[in-house]
Amino acid sequence: MVAARFEAQLLELATRDPVLRKRCRKALERLMEAPERVGSHLEPVTGTAGTFTARVDRNYRLILQRHEDEAGAFYLIVAVASHDDAY
Numbered sequence: 865m866v867a868a869r870f871e872a873q874l875l876e877l878a879t880r881d882p883v884l885r886k887r888c889r890k891a892l893e894r895l896m897e898a899p900e901r902v903g904s905h906l907e908p909v910t911g912t913a914g915t916f917t918a919r920v921d922r923n924y925r926l927i928l929q930r931h932e933d934e935a936g937a938f939y940l941i942v943a944v945a946s947h948d949d950a951y
Contacts, residue, residue, distance in 0.1 A: 870926075870941050877944065884924060888944055891920045895928075899939060909951065917950050925950040 878885035894904045895918055905919035906928075916939070917925040927950055928939040 870943050873944050884920070887921045887924070888926070891918055891926055892941070894918075895926070895939065895941075920944065923947055 874885060874888055877888075891904070894901065895906070898904070899906055899918075906916050907918075909915040909917060909927075914930045916928045916930060918928060920926060923946055924944060925947055926941055927943040927945060928941050930937060930939055932938070
């Protein structure tokens with residue numbers, strides 16, 4: 865699932881840096897294939913239960929929230945932010 869805030873941030877970043885948009889899409893594809901895979905670099909954010917980051921590139925991270933329903937666990941993609949802002 866994708867939050868509206870993430871879509872707006874991605875569009876804004878894409879106008880400034882089309883390469884970053886492609887990297888975000890690749891990171892999303894990795895997460896959809898296997899979120900727990902080492903290559904996704906899914907890491908918990910200290911002090912915030914259920915919030916994780918996933919690596920886009922060296923400077924950017926996706927911010928996700930983990931939820932569960934009757935079908936199992938899923939991640940809501942909340943935002944894309946620079947590494948420093950994500951933590």
